[in-house]
Amino acid sequence: MAHVATASAVHSESPVPARTIPGHGPVTRPNMVSVGTIVWLSSELMFFAGLFAMYFTIRGVEPELWDERTAMLNIPFATANTLILVISSVWCQLGVHAAEHGKGHRGSARLWQVSAWGMREWYVVTYIFGAVFIAGQVLEYATLVSEGVSLSSDPYGSVFYLTTGFHGLHVTGGLLAFLLIIGRTFTTRTYTHNQAAGAVVTSYYWHFVDVVWIALFATIYLLR
Template structure:
């Protein structure tokens, strides 16, 4: 076995080359929960891509049916409902900013500017619940106007696509409740709790972006 290379220091001490070996830098690895969520959202993109494909196929094969059924859609009402969901994405991100500051609750004497993650997520939950309730009301109106889910292929595609999206929104609402409950349960709000809030925001922003695309295809593509 060879001896390490010797070198003479300024004070005359004999040292080895290992003394001067550079210190290894610490590698900051990505959070596995965040990475797993992003990968899962990638699979969700493929799922909704299949639903979009149904719509485009239906439009190309049955343009008369498409034109007839789209006349029943209440575009102003759906626009207001969409704005509510988009605003919920804004309030969700405000909650994330508070979580990154490790601020789960509001700061007194600052009004809504001092809201913590819990308050912002409660508001996001309320806006999301209004959106889902609005979709249910729209379904009821369309059924009364003669478009139940089993009436034709367009109705089936409409209810399946928007219904699956509503289920995803409902799942996000449950996730917000879990994050809020966890904030109340822990004594100290730390990095793990903040990461959970950030991961839930990824999902919520994804749901919002998907709905904007669905909204444009369903309500404005003539």
């Protein structure tokens, strides 16, 4: 009987509610914005996989054209531009670190006090590096067009501009997202969890376009 009474007492106790963070729901529940972003990036990955498949298919059909056109590429310039984009991901991650610690901006600290920077400052630097990367890509396009490689010149030109151009559009979209995240830090007095979540998912996107470009760079510029 004692065992029955004990079991009854255990079952009669109300379940312990999941620990929650005020305004955020149960701790065990994943952030829906982050999950949605990851799912969307997965679809974007399939899109770029299609571009890679197109590149290798056409390259296999016309290897002589590829040998001729790839010799026209400025490898040192493209390498420097790639390093700029890779370094921008470092600044972006430092901004995420500041955002996760509730530091939206440097506050009253001086601009040259880098150790006091918040998410805003790191994201501004990230934006500048991303904009420089796009400017470098535009300069490369102008040089190639002047040398006779255009979107409609031959299959290589079509594939080159489609793959790198779509990536450039994605980088431009990331730059617009950075402007939105940076702008929100000027419109509120306190840096909230929702703002930090926006900064984090933007970093997911930026790291994604960074990794995709590394694969494109290796395929287009290094793989002969």
